[in-house]
Amino acid sequence: MNYSLNTDQKTSTRAALGKMLQFMKSEKRELFLAFFVMLLNAGITMLTPYLMGYAIDHYIAQGNYHGLAVFSGLLLVMYIIWAGTEYLQTKLMGGVGQRMLYRLRNEVFGKLQQLPVAFFNQNKTGDLISRINNDTDKVNQFFSQSLMQFVDSIFTMAGAAIFLLCINVKLGGASLLPGVLILVFVQLASGWVKKKNAASMKHTGGLSAEIQESLQNFKTIITFNRRDYFRKRFDDANAENYKAAIGAGLANNIFAPVFGLFSNIALLIVLVYGISLIAAGSFTLGLLISFVVYVQNFYMPLRQLAALWAGFQTAMAAWDRIALILEMKAPSDGAKVPELNTIKVSASLLQFSGVSFQYPDGKKVLHDINFSMEQGKTYALVGPTGGGKTTTASLIARLYDPTEGIVYLKGRNIKDYTEEERTGLIGFILQEPVLFTGTLRDNILYGNRKYQDISNEALMVLLQETGLDRLLIRFDQGLDTPVASGGEGISLGQRQLIAFIRAVLRKPALLVLDEATANIDTVTERQLQEVLQLLPPETTRVIIAHRLNTIENADEIFFVNAGTIITAGSLDNALHMLLEGKRES
Numbered sequence: 008m009n010y011s012l013n014t015d016q017k018t019s020t021r022a023a024l025g026k027m028l029q030f031m032k033s034e035k036r037e038l039f040l041a042f043f044v045m046l047l048n049a050g051i052t053m054l055t056p057y058l059m060g061y062a063i064d065h066y067i068a069q070g071n072y073h074g075l076a077v078f079s080g081l082l083l084v085m086y087i088i089w090a091g092t093e094y095l096q097t098k099l100m101g102g103v104g105q106r107m108l109y110r111l112r113n114e115v116f117g118k119l120q121q122l123p124v125a126f127f128n129q130n131k132t133g134d135l136i137s138r139i140n141n142d143t144d145k146v147n148q149f150f151s152q153s154l155m156q157f158v159d160s161i162f163t164m165a166g167a168a169i170f171l172l173c174i175n176v177k178l179g180g181a182s183l184l185p186g187v188l189i190l191v192f193v194q195l196a197s198g199w200v201k202k203k204n205a206a207s208m209k210h211t212g213g214l215s216a217e218i219q220e221s222l223q224n225f226k227t228i229i230t231f232n233r234r235d236y237f238r239k240r241f242d243d244a245n246a247e248n249y250k251a252a253i254g255a256g257l258a259n260n261i262f263a264p265v266f267g268l269f270s271n272i273a274l275l276i277v278l279v280y281g282i283s284l285i286a287a288g289s290f291t292l293g294l295l296i297s298f299v300v301y302v303q304n305f306y307m308p309l310r311q312l313a314a315l316w317a318g319f320q321t322a323m324a325a326w327d328r329i330a331l332i333l334e335m336k337a338p339s340d341g342a343k344v345p346e347l348n349t350i351k352v353s354a355s356l357l358q359f360s361g362v363s364f365q366y367p368d369g370k371k372v373l374h375d376i377n378f379s380m381e382q383g384k385t386y387a388l389v390g391p392t393g394g395g396k397t398t399t400a401s402l403i404a405r406l407y408d409p410t411e412g413i414v415y416l417k418g419r420n421i422k423d424y425t426e427e428e429r430t431g432l433i434g435f436i437l438q439e440p441v442l443f444t445g446t447l448r449d450n451i452l453y454g455n456r457k458y459q460d461i462s463n464e465a466l467m468v469l470l471q472e473t474g475l476d477r478l479l480i481r482f483d484q485g486l487d488t489p490v491a492s493g494g495e496g497i498s499l500g501q502r503q504l505i506a507f508i509r510a511v512l513r514k515p516a517l518l519v520l521d522e523a524t525a526n527i528d529t530v531t532e533r534q535l536q537e538v539l540q541l542l543p544p545e546t547t548r549v550i551i552a553h554r555l556n557t558i559e560n561a562d563e564i565f566f567v568n569a570g571t572i573i574t575a576g577s578l579d580n581a582l583h584m585l586l587e588g589k590r591e592s
């Protein structure tokens with residue numbers, strides 16, 4: 008299945024807004040309050056110019072200074088309320104935006120947790136980080152800082168338009184005409200602005216991926232003295248990002264001058280037309296001053312909208328990138344499949360039935376594979392490098408689903424198991440064991456719900472019973488040995504030991520060891536073999552190894568090469584096949 012996020016899929020504005028507002032469902036109370044405060048704020052903004060015009064015509068023109076003083080006091084109170092509502096609005100919406108960002112990031116991260124390995128193979132980690140950090144923040148910025156301003160501006164404009172038309176229809180209509188032209192311009196330019204912002208975010212993701220890759224591989228870069236190469240790659244990505252950011256900046260700023268120009272034209276129309284009306288005696292100076300302020304009240308928020316509109320387009324472009332992750336379909340989990348419906352195909356623990364597999368962006372690796380593995384037996388997978396051993400093991404652990412055919416576990420399609428059921432049955436020690444920041448104890452109990460709260464003493468008893476305690480000798484501080492991110496500071500062999508203890512402690516029905524002893528000295532390897540013998544007799548073991556002595560005790564050996572898996576029979580035969588395979592290649 009294609010899990011690449013590198014597509015140009017776009018969501019319609021209405022659909023995107025609908026989805027985004029779902030993240031605000033629980034904020035109804037705050038939104039309602041913010042809306043009320045915003046209405047009050049807009050109401051005051053709308054009323055004050057009219058009151059000023061009234062004061063000029065009724066108090067100043069008639070020399071009523073006492074009335075003017077009372078009136079000024081009233082205006083001051085209104086301005087103070089206005090300032091209070093401004094503050095409240097920012098506070099309320101800031102909280103709403105931050106909580107939305109929190110939920111959105113949780114949702115995206117939660118989705119990432121459900122997606123299969125193929126998704127992570129097809130997408131760069133740095134780009135994913137950029138989507139979770141930067142793009143969600145772009146959406147938040149719009150909602151926390153701009154949404155209410157947006158609605159506020161529209162209300163203020165609508166109110167100002169009504170006042171303008173009520174004071175004088177003709178003059179009002181003439182002053183609103185440039186506003187209509189602005190709407191046409193917005194309609195035409197929005198798609199282009201969104202596209203520019205999407206391109207900028209894509210390049211930010213690319214830059215993040217570039218940084219992540221070179222930081223992760225810094226040792227190799229230093230060893231091969233390839234700092235210049237990575238420097239160049241970074242410079243290129245940085246330059247691309249810079250160009251795209253400039254493009255997005257220019258696009259975002261296109262609205263402000265156009266809006267400014269049209270609002271000045273509107274003012275000019277009002278002055279020329281208004282003064283001619285005064286000259287004709289059909290308009291007063293007070294009304295003209297009110298009119299000019301209303302024109303400002305109409306066009307100022309429109310200028311503000313210019314900036315907000317660019318932010319809205321940025322949020323929309325960011326949403327497209329986030330929605331791509333949220334809409335990804337995780338492979339079906341068998342949670343809802345009733346046990347009764349499962350087909351019992353054989354009594355074996357594991358069976359491959361007509362399995363073929365192809366990596367999403369690669370060639371076909373396995374062709375029509377059929378084999379079965381019985382409970383309690385030890386199987387070895389041998390074969391030349393790149394033959395398909397790890398791929399087979401990955402299908403056993405359902406890191407990937409077959410492109411054709413079915414993998415049965417205990418007679419049930421492996422897809423019909425819930426993740427918890429499946430991981431409880433299968434233990435997998437990867438070629439490159441992964442450790443997490445914490446202690447050795449944290450790492451060996453990773454994902455082991457049963458023993459999560461076990462005391463160190465009880466854990467030691469458990470390790471002694473399974474023979475795993477002897478492996479701890481390799482660690483000076485025993486269970487408390489600190490583990491740094493990714494296992495830095497711990498040898499690869501030691502990492503394999505930790506991964507081994509982790510998998511064995513779960514007592515899985517099927518234990519897969521993919522080159523799990525490749526980096527361990529012969530004495531420790533012997534100890535591991537002994538621990539394997541201590542596993543319950545019903546445990547099935549699948550061992551992938553290049554060192555043939557590791558698999559001498561296997562009950563059956565499978566030879567994996569060029570997309571086929573055949574039974575090798577004896578160890579000698581496997582060795583012969585390996586040598587033949589090498590000669591052919």
Ligand SMILES: Nc1ncnc2c1ncn2[C@@H]1O[C@H](COP(=O)(O)OP(=O)(O)OP(=O)(O)O)[C@@H](O)[C@H]1O
Binds near residue numbers: 368
């Ligand atoms: N993520 C991937 N995407 C595309 N192709 C892949 C991927 N992983 C492995 N392959 C290809 O699949 C084929 C089988 O690889 P696999 O890792 O299963 O071999 P292997 O027998 O385990 O090799 P080794 O002994 O070196 O570990 C190889 O040609 C490899 O290039």
